[in-house]
Amino acid sequence: MPRTIDHEERRQRIGEAVWRIVLREGVGAVSLRTVAAEAELVLGSLRHSFPTKDALLAFAMELAHERAAARVGRHAGVRDPWRRARAALHEVMPLDDERRVEMRVHLALMAESPAHERLAELAGAAHDAIRGLCLEALTVLRDAGLVRADLDLRRATTTLHALVDGLALHAMRDPRQRRAVVRALDEHLSSLR
Numbered sequence: 001m002p003r004t005i006d007h008e009e010r011r012q013r014i015g016e017a018v019w020r021i022v023l024r025e026g027v028g029a030v031s032l033r034t035v036a037a038e039a040e041l042v043l044g045s046l047r048h049s050f051p052t053k054d055a056l057l058a059f060a061m062e063l064a065h066e067r068a069a070a071r072v073g074r075h076a077g078v079r080d081p082w083r084r085a086r087a088a089l090h091e092v093m094p095l096d097d098e099r100r101v102e103m104r105v106h107l108a109l110m111a112e113s114p115a116h117e118r119l120a121e122l123a124g125a126a127h128d129a130i131r132g133l134c135l136e137a138l139t140v141l142r143d144a145g146l147v148r149a150d151l152d153l154r155r156a157t158t159t160l161h162a163l164v165d166g167l168a169l170h171a172m173r174d175p176r177q178r179r180a181v182v183r184a185l186d187e188h189l190s191s192l193r
Contacts, residue, residue, distance in 0.1 A: 014039050014046065015063035018056055019105045027112050030056060058118040061109045064102040065126055068092055071099075072133060081144035082189075085137035089185060092130055093168045095178050103172055134160040138192075147192040156192065163188055 017039035021030050035056055036046040050056045071091040078084035094100035106126065113120040135157040141147045147156075167181040 010041075011049070011059075012063070014041070014050065014056070015060050018060035019064075019101060022060070022105050022108050023101065027057065027108050032056070054116055054118060057109055057112065057116060058122060060105060061119060061122045061126075064106050065122065065129070067102060068099070069129070081140045082146055085140050086186070086189070088133060089137055089164060090182070092133065092164065093181065093185075094171045094175075095182065100172065100175065103168060107172075130164065131157060131161045134164060141189070141192070147189070151192060160188070 014035065017035050018030055021034055021038055031053055032046055032050070033043060035050075036043040039046070050059060068091060072088045075084050075087040075091070078087060091099070094103045106123075109119055110123045113123045135153065138147065138151065138153055138156050138160060142149065142151055142153070163185065167184055170177050171181045
């Protein structure tokens with residue numbers, strides 16, 4: 001009886017293989033051959049889904065974004081607007097090993113984006129998504145009366161986005177700063193009351 005292939009599991013395995021290579025050896029070490037070996041797949045099988053290195057790199061970046069978006073989405077049902085906004089913003093910051101790996105991969109691939117049009121598009125989409133998340137968090141807080149009603153959402157979103165990006169980089173550089181990063185975000189949000 002032929003074995004049934006779980007395409008989603010295989011897809012995740014390939015993406016994670018790219019991530020391991022990027023984290024261990026850098027983006028330059030990624031090739032169809034190295035990814036096939038890392039994922040324990042036959043090269044021809046990998047080529048069927050990902051015919052080029054560019055396709056593999058783009059998929060690896062997409063996978064990081066998909067996972068972050070899924071985590072953010074899990075907080076949509078949180079009733080307390082303050083907790084929902086904070087939790088969603090935390091999901092795009094490297095506050096645990098899973099998010100740290102995703103961010104390291106994203107940053108490595110983003111650095112390659114000048115030479116890869118699809119990576120540049122994906123990096124831009126991620127930037128826009130985080131900005132949108134910041135706007136949504138502030139809107140939820142304003143609508144709940146938890147920040148000033150006269151808050152200029154456009155300017156506040158730009159500030160919050162810059163703060164989230166900067167704090168994320170601080171947490172990447174020194175994981176011991178995770179508590180300080182969370183505290184700084186909370187203090188900023190509290191200052192908008």
